[in-house]
Amino acid sequence: xxxxxxxxxxxxxxxxxxxxxxxxxxxxxxxxxxxxxxxxxxxxxxxxxxxxxxxxxxxxxxxxxxxxxxxxxxxxxxxxxxxxxxxxxxxxxxxxxxxxxxxxxxxxxxxxxxxxxxxxxxxxxxxxxxxxxxxxxxxxxxxxxxxxxxxxxxxxxxxxxxxxxxxxxxxxxxxxxxxxxxxxxxxxxxxxxxxxxxxxxxxxxxxxxxxxxxxxxxxxxxxxxxxxxxxxxxxxxxxxxxxxxxxxxxxxxxxxxxxxxxxx
Numbered sequence: 131x132x133x134x135x136x137x138x139x140x141x142x143x144x145x146x147x148x149x150x151x152x153x154x155x156x157x158x159x160x161x162x163x164x165x166x167x168x169x170x171x172x173x174x175x176x177x178x179x180x181x182x183x184x185x186x187x188x189x190x191x192x193x194x195x196x197x198x199x200x201x202x203x204x205x206x207x208x209x210x211x212x213x214x215x216x217x218x219x220x221x222x223x224x225x226x227x228x229x230x231x232x233x234x235x236x237x238x239x240x241x242x243x244x245x246x247x248x249x250x251x252x253x254x255x256x257x258x259x260x261x262x263x264x265x266x267x268x269x270x271x272x273x274x275x276x277x278x279x280x281x282x283x284x285x286x287x288x289x290x291x292x293x294x295x296x297x298x299x300x301x302x303x304x305x306x307x308x309x310x311x312x313x314x315x316x317x318x319x320x321x322x323x324x325x326x327x328x329x330x331x332x333x334x335x336x337x338x339x340x341x342x343x344x345x346x347x348x349x350x351x352x353x354x355x356x357x358x359x360x361x362x363x364x365x366x367x368x369x370x371x372x373x374x375x376x377x378x379x380x381x382x383x384x385x386x387x388x389x390x391x392x393x394x
Contacts, residue, residue: 187220209309238343273388
């Protein structure tokens with residue numbers, strides 16, 4: 131999530147962990163995304179990821195309990211990480227009510243759910259605003275990756291799908307739906323893959339107001355082109371540019387470009 135939004139809405143973030151060659155790193159604190167992707171490209175084996183320690187979550191909840199009478203704890207899809215389980219366990223150890231929400235999404239798909247919860251309700255008090263969970267099934271995530279190798283090694287896709295896109299510079303187009311990664315298409319070359327992402331957005335956004343974030347891992351030029359194209363083609367009421375953090379880049383590798391979005 132963009133840092134200015136984190137500051138504006140006073141969002142607290144507990145980083146996930148990376149274990150790499152016997153050393154533990156807190157994502158974005160002990161290792162930056164640039165450092166991570168540069169190392170990943172030459173690494174013989176993938177790092178493993180793990181959720182925050184229960185103790186870290188309890189410490190944050192107790193800190194917030196000093197000034198708040200309730201906490202919303204929103205997390206990466208439970209299909210990708212045990213963070214939701216850790217948060218529910220930690221919630222039972224504090225005195226203030228903690229509502230733990232599984233976003234069923236990743237990256238700015240999760241980010242949009244957090245923003246919806248952080249922002250004050252708009253409009254008159256009646257009809258009542260939609261519950262914060264209502265946004266979750268509306269979030270769409272699409273991306274393409276250089277190779278399915280990392281997703282396969284990380285157990286995110288099956289052996290058969292792993293071979294999609296290995297020939298003729300085919301780029302797999304992936305979706306994240308209800309916490310699951312699937313292959314929804316392929317394109318030959320990065321230029322065609324970028325256009326395929328625009329087509330995926332157009333399936334939902336034509337004629338609607340669009341909330342969208344362009345995300346990438348060491349693919350700034352492609353991501354900036356996509357950002358500008360989305361701004362030109364659609365009615366964007368909210369538009370962000372975000373780099374994938376290391377934990378999310380582990381199963382995707384460098385060169386990934388994607389979008390997370392929903393429409394009104």
